[in-house]
Amino acid sequence: MHKNKLPTIKEIAKKLNISTSTVSRALHDHKSIGAVTTMRVHQAAKELGYEVNKSALFFKQQKTYTIGVIIPNLAEPFFSSALCGVEDFAEPFNYTVIIGQSLDTLDREKRILENMKDHRVDGILVSLSKDTNTYDHFESLKKYNIPVVFFDRVPDKKDIHFVAGNLHSGMLQAITKLVNMGHKKIGLINGPAKLAATLQRLELYLKCLRSNDLEVNYDLIVSTTLSKTDNVTAMQKLMALEQPPTAVIVFNDYVLLDCIATVKAANLVVNKDISFISFANLPIWEYMDTMPLGSIEQFAYQQASKATEFLFQLIEGGNQPQPAEVKFLQCIIDSEMVSYS
Amino acid sequence: MHKNKLPTIKEIAKKLNISTSTVSRALHDHKSIGAVTTMRVHQAAKELGYEVNKSALFFKQQKTYTIGVIIPNLAEPFFSSALCGVEDFAEPFNYTVIIGQSLDTLDREKRILENMKDHRVDGILVSLSKDTNTYDHFESLKKYNIPVVFFDRVPDKKDIHFVAGNLHSGMLQAITKLVNMGHKKIGLINGPAKLAATLQRLELYLKCLRSNDLEVNYDLIVSTTLSKTDNVTAMQKLMALEQPPTAVIVFNDYVLLDCIATVKAANLVVNKDISFISFANLPIWEYMDTMPLGSIEQFAYQQASKATEFLFQLIEGGNQPQPAEVKFLQCIIDSEMVSYS
DNA sequence: GCAATTTGAGCAAACGTTTGCGTAAGCAAC
DNA sequence: GTTGCTTACGCAAACGTTTGCTCAAATTGC
Numbered sequence: 001m002h003k004n005k006l007p008t009i010k011e012i013a014k015k016l017n018i019s020t021s022t023v024s025r026a027l028h029d030h031k032s033i034g035a036v037t038t039m040r041v042h043q044a045a046k047e048l049g050y051e052v053n054k055s056a057l058f059f060k061q062q063k064t065y066t067i068g069v070i071i072p073n074l075a076e077p078f079f080s081s082a083l084c085g086v087e088d089f090a091e092p093f094n095y096t097v098i099i100g101q102s103l104d105t106l107d108r109e110k111r112i113l114e115n116m117k118d119h120r121v122d123g124i125l126v127s128l129s130k131d132t133n134t135y136d137h138f139e140s141l142k143k144y145n146i147p148v149v150f151f152d153r154v155p156d157k158k159d160i161h162f163v164a165g166n167l168h169s170g171m172l173q174a175i176t177k178l179v180n181m182g183h184k185k186i187g188l189i190n191g192p193a194k195l196a197a198t199l200q201r202l203e204l205y206l207k208c209l210r211s212n213d214l215e216v217n218y219d220l221i222v223s224t225t226l227s228k229t230d231n232v233t234a235m236q237k238l239m240a241l242e243q244p245p246t247a248v249i250v251f252n253d254y255v256l257l258d259c260i261a262t263v264k265a266a267n268l269v270v271n272k273d274i275s276f277i278s279f280a281n282l283p284i285w286e287y288m289d290t291m292p293l294g295s296i297e298q299f300a301y302q303q304a305s306k307a308t309e310f311l312f313q314l315i316e317g318g319n320q321p322q323p324a325e326v327k328f329l330q331c332i333i334d335s336e337m338v339s340y341s
Numbered sequence: 342m343h344k345n346k347l348p349t350i351k352e353i354a355k356k357l358n359i360s361t362s363t364v365s366r367a368l369h370d371h372k373s374i375g376a377v378t379t380m381r382v383h384q385a386a387k388e389l390g391y392e393v394n395k396s397a398l399f400f401k402q403q404k405t406y407t408i409g410v411i412i413p414n415l416a417e418p419f420f421s422s423a424l425c426g427v428e429d430f431a432e433p434f435n436y437t438v439i440i441g442q443s444l445d446t447l448d449r450e451k452r453i454l455e456n457m458k459d460h461r462v463d464g465i466l467v468s469l470s471k472d473t474n475t476y477d478h479f480e481s482l483k484k485y486n487i488p489v490v491f492f493d494r495v496p497d498k499k500d501i502h503f504v505a506g507n508l509h510s511g512m513l514q515a516i517t518k519l520v521n522m523g524h525k526k527i528g529l530i531n532g533p534a535k536l537a538a539t540l541q542r543l544e545l546y547l548k549c550l551r552s553n554d555l556e557v558n559y560d561l562i563v564s565t566t567l568s569k570t571d572n573v574t575a576m577q578k579l580m581a582l583e584q585p586p587t588a589v590i591v592f593n594d595y596v597l598l599d600c601i602a603t604v605k606a607a608n609l610v611v612n613k614d615i616s617f618i619s620f621a622n623l624p625i626w627e628y629m630d631t632m633p634l635g636s637i638e639q640f641a642y643q644q645a646s647k648a649t650e651f652l653f654q655l656i657e658g659g660n661q662p663q664p665a666e667v668k669f670l671q672c673i674i675d676s677e678m679v680s681y682s
Numbered sequence: 683g684c685a686a687t688t689t690g691a692g693c694a695a696a697c698g699t700t701t702g703c704g705t706a707a708g709c710a711a712c
Numbered sequence: 713g714t715t716g717c718t719t720a721c722g723c724a725a726a727c728g729t730t731t732g733c734t735c736a737a738a739t740t741g742c
Contacts, residue, residue, distance in 0.1 A: 006485060008728055019692045024730060034690055049484070051459045056728035059400040060697055075421040083415060087442070096460060098439050101428070118392045119437060143390070144347060264630075289605075289630040349698055360722045365700060375720055397698035401727055 007048040068116035085304030102129040128153040147314035151307035161329040163307040170296035170335030175208040187220040187245030231258035253280035294339040348389040409457035426645030447472035469494040488655035492648035502670040504648040511637035511676030515618040516549040528561040528586030572599035594621035635680040
């Protein structure tokens, strides 16, 4: 086998004895090329098995038709679901998606960002790592005209584009449900303080308790770094209270899994001695013996899809002369509590 | 803000009053450039915030430093774990990984392949969709000199590069364990016939029964298309036997989840009335009340990592004059049964 | 039958980088 | 002072495609 060079536009031109520009235009069905020529070009292209060299295109157009997605961990259903949202939105536009997993470390997040930057992606979607407490690395992208849209785990800043979940709706449904079931001591196992989600959950928890005319007992509020041992410790702390909660709102389903195990280890019965509501709505509950009363669904797919839509707006907008000051694209997506009863 | 053009090698050249070729070489620390010039170039590059335009490079070098990975579904831990294997291997080589989810349909698999093809990826890793029964679309890649390495779900052909799991070791450990526990009626819930894995499991099941001097009862062998309802039906079929099995080898953990639910629904007790061993070793069991005796781990990460190694060999080898006939790179990775007792 | 317009197509530049080849300057050996 | 070698750098082509400009031929309008 000889060296297997792919056919180019030049070969077609040579074969038909016309110029490359004519071929190029014919392939795009440009009106200034005659019908006969256009047909012959298409014919020849087919025969030769011609396919446009995208590398050349990307180079020429200074555009890669590629967007980067940085997420903590693909293994988490929330993020793999989000990724589907991105891909489904990007596909019809013929954009390619490249992915980086920060594995919840700032260091990797930065490295991935650098890599995407010099791959000249057209835009980036980010869900922050747990470690991320500084946003300089994103700032630097502005110099390169690479738009960034955050989703789900967004920075605590105002001058950014983002799509985030609104937990209020779901949280209110959850606590109201618990109250209606007769629960009065409702605990909260919260996440690490540096996550915006943590503060948000706390505020909403307090707010929704008040909405239900329940008074707040700060002993019922504990937190975890999300590590397994810490999850267990948090749950044990609640159970050790003189007046332990009869229901607990838990940071997410993973923490909850540990909580359930902890409760069982203490020979207590979930949904009887203690009930749970969590955030995430993982598919696993379907298969579990013991499931929480409900989970607060945050619509990963929709969030990511919307974030991608924003990103595309920004990418397109980048070409046009921008309005004096850019409006920041921001969107909040309401959560919903789903019951497993 | 003016039009934010990224600095190029030309700007550096102009600024220093030298030629672009000198700049290019200096940036690569080429020995033919003087130490002083090299330093000044690096200095200027830093000042201007220069970064090489990879689009231009990819184009020039006719190489994208990108590999494509086609897998059925990222949401499956097996594949997200595999993906990590790919990325970890590819990262040090500065390759970018792009992913396509076939969602177990041949149609999407083909579309993704087409897309990757005209993105001019340097190579492709594939784990087949369940639907895939024809391999022409992969054949066509040969014309484009794009090497393909299959892993895990590999075509039933000999003239391919692949990495596959060897279930024999794990299966033998599993059946031997069951036999040692006193089980004599060991069933098999197998997958769809078109998957190579299915035939393999059957053969090994038979072989390992014989190794343990058990005689085969074909009533104990059923199969499922892997749909939830079918999984349940398969399990029910086994339970309805006059002489139902006391232990069952199950195609994978997902099927097993349904089986366990089915057993419970029939008011039987898992691990007492009926025991299970499955394939996959999902992290979920850790959190479940009811877990199988064990799972047969197939080392997704290692398989994918090895497959990537193969792919890189092929990519590199493509440049060198190839030996008369290419040897096919093939590797089998032994499975292991992990006990949850 | 001549000017004006339309149609169909080619020329050449441009995108940013690498690299083979050429060459001038400096130096050593004879 | 010629030759030969090294060091340090520049020239220009090449990668495949698109696109603004140019231009000849064909068609139209009068």
